[in-house]
Amino acid sequence: MDPLVVVAIDFGTTYSGWAFSFRHEYERDPIKVSSNIWQGGTLVSQKGPTCILIKSDGKTTESFGYDAETKYAEKVEENEQDQWFFFKRFKMLLFKDKGMKRNATLEDESGKKLPAMTVFALSIEYLKKDVLETLGKQVDTGLTVDDIHWVLTVPAIWNDAAKQFMREAAQKVGIPGKKLRICLEPEAASIYCRHLPVSKSSAKGEKTSFAQFSSGTKYLVLDAGGGTVDITVHEVTTSGELKELHKASGGAWGGTKVDHAYEAFLTSFVGSEVIMKFKKKHMDDYIDVFRDFEIKKRQISPTKQEKVTIRMPTSLSTLCSEMRSSDLKSLILQSRFGGKVKVLSDKLRVDADVVREFFRPTVRNIIDHVATLLKEPSVHGCAAILMVGGFSASPMLQESVQAKFPNLRIIVPDEAGLAVLKGAVFFGHEPTAITERVCKYTYGTGTTHKYDETCEHPKGRVERDGNGDLRCYDIFSIHARSGQSVKLNEEQPEQSYSPVSDDQTEIGFKIYSSSTAHPHFITEEGCSLIGELTIPISDTSLGKNHKFGTSFIFGGTEIVVKVEDKATGYVTHESVNFLG
Structure with missing residues (x-):
């Protein structure tokens, strides 16, 4: 059933905000999206600074945004800052190549520490309460949990652990997991611009429309925010939806x-x-x-x-x-x-x-990365660059991109800084708008098999097992490859697993990723242990003969695993635990 209202929270490095639209309004006029107005001194904006002031108990929010900045300044003036926790621009903690841990800590402005999960959860809670107060004034009867669908934005270049961290932080403050979608920021911006009647081309100031791009048109989305620059490439499909052509990339080159x-x-x-x-x-x-x-x-x-x-x-x-x-x-x-x-x-x-x-090093990084990306075979024929995110409003970045790529149309929507936030609302209404994505990594499990002279993989660790048989160990069993296109809800080939002992109540196995497309062993350079999958076994009567079929689904914004109990035909969808 379609939700009565979609609420999006754009949790940025520098600025954060919320927006919403009712289903009936979206069907009549998708562009009609409500968002907050934030005020700080002479600055008025539709997103507020990602700053939070937390009381001395480390559990209670005093204020957020411009208010938090101002109140913390007052505490400093009164020499009371040691009694408070003040965090700003802390989202970049989650931009890590290696795994993120659930128990990670954050240092505030004066060096005091709190659990990162607490700081993120309290920030999301503030934004949640703020939007619910506004919604409460617009709806005669009270909204129930089932009436609202929540969308939380994250950079596309984040790893799976960081996405899970944000999901858990949101669930910690009462956002139901089944009512929450993770939305990738450049995708949200792309969906938003597909709905705009016109956008401005920075080349000659003429008006253009992304909505009119015909099927087969390729364009690059450059989402330049405060902390990260997120780049992806989309193609318009014959049915008018979008598919990703190249895995998301970028870096810490924001404003x-x-x-x-x-x-x-x-x-x-x-x-x-x-x-x-x-x-x-x-x-x-x-x-x-x-x-x-x-x-x-x-x-x-x-x-x-x-x-x-x-x-x-x-x-x-x-x-x-x-x-x-x-x-x-x-x-x-x-x-x-x-x-x-x-x-x-x-x-x-x-x-x-x-x-x-001040701008040159970061602008140079962005330009060089885009230039490299445009040389990729899958990106050839790219017609335009769509510039979104707060940093894309900078003439320094806009004009530099235009000068470097004179043969491409450079398009900047009027509200470049709000494209992600409003696009996330659209995504909540249309979660199938992106029909195909590209795997950033090769994903698989660690496995073992009996040694055979005809084994196709290079020779690795071969040892005798408890039964005296020679076995090959540390094999990387691939479920999806880096650079592989995966469709939305598409199930990868099923692989079968069974318990190794008769009284086993669950099957647990480790999930690995690799930066290369063809890893052979989980011990190779570039391979990392990134998570674990657990299949619960409620009935142990079949012992070691109990078979479970697993099919990974990589086409969404988060990885899901379909598990079928072969004895009963019962199907569940399990999540991989990336946070340990």
């Missing part, structure tokens, strides 16, 4: 890298000790410095030569005088930026070239 470069710029002339003291004594001014820069960095372009004016609080200059025995103006004159930065009262006037340099 926060520009913020880090700006902080490094300030540190280069005032010194790290001054910045640390500034952060500790004047957190409110420190926050304002970066809020001001957030507005300014959206105006920087590769061609504008006007100097950039950045507000600089007097508290920083005062600290320089106290700690460096020199005012801010003198310190800048002595630095390598002496001729390029001027101090005017409470402002810095910075040459455009200096500010552009």
